[in-house]
Amino acid sequence: xxxxxxxxxxVIVQRLGELALARRNTRRLLEAGAVEHGxxxxxxxxxxxxxxxxxxxxxxxxxxxxxGWLAAFxxxxxxxxxxxxxxxxxxxTRIIVAAGxxxxxxxxxxxxxxxxxVVVAEIAVAPLVLGLPWVAxxxxxxxxxxxxxxxxxxxNRALRG
Numbered sequence: 270x271x272x273x274x275x276x277x278x279x280v281i282v283q284r285l286g287e288l289a290l291a292r293r294n295t296r297r298l299l300e301a302g303a304v305e306h307g308x309x310x311x312x313x314x315x316x317x318x319x320x321x322x323x324x325x326x327x328x329x330x331x332x333x334x335x336x337g338w339l340a341a342f343x344x345x346x347x348x349x350x351x352x353x354x355x356x357x358x359x360x361x362t363r364i365i366v367a368a369g370x371x372x373x374x375x376x377x378x379x380x381x382x383x384x385x386x387v388v389v390a391e392i393a394v395a396p397l398v399l400g401l402p403w404v405a406x407x408x409x410x411x412x413x414x415x416x417x418x419x420x421x422x423x424x425n426r427a428l429r430g
Contacts, residue, residue: 272334273399277326280395284322290353291362298359303367307423310415311363317415321392321408329399338397345390351376352384360384364424371428382424385416 299305353360355375359367376383392412396404 271331273330273332276334276339276398277322277330280325281322284318288362291360294358295361295363295365298361298365298367301367303365304427306364306366306427307420308363310419310423313415314362314420317408317411321396321404321412324404324408325396325399325401328404329396329401332399332401335398335400338394342391342394342398345387345394348376348383349387349391352387356384364420364427366427366430382421385421389413389416 295305352375355377356372359365359372371377380386389409389412393405393409396402396408
């Protein structure tokens with residue numbers, strides 16, 4: 270098994286695990302009275318991430334790993350974990366607003382949307398691990414448009430109430 274296949278397997282298993290965690294947290298939050306916002310654009314988020322992973326699998330499964338970019342990706346995983354641990358049961362892939370104050374600890378002390386910062390970086394860095402700069406560029410542009418024009422404004426509106 271090549272390094273590229275192992276890397277891709279990690280990304281896929283990680284994303285599937287996060288989806289399972291997100292579903293569980295979403296269900297619990299909604300059962301506790303939280304409210305979902307911006308559900309209409311969620312399929313576009315899923316499609317973008319699915320296409321991103323698909324492009325990496327199709328184009329990068331037999332590529333040589335670029336170790337500098339792999340180190341950067343590994344560092345990003347620490348930031349991802351920091352966000353997940355900080356939000357705990359409030360972390361989800363959807364926009365779910367629960368009662369109570371906003372989380373203002375951990376990375377949220379420094380950034381308003383640290384999870385999106387990690388995702389933006391991952392969408393650029395993961396393809397570069399596989400030597401796929403065009404995949405990094407195309408999906409970074411698409412992700413920036415979706416986040417900047419749709420997702421983050423929807424989340425900001427939801428958080429303002």
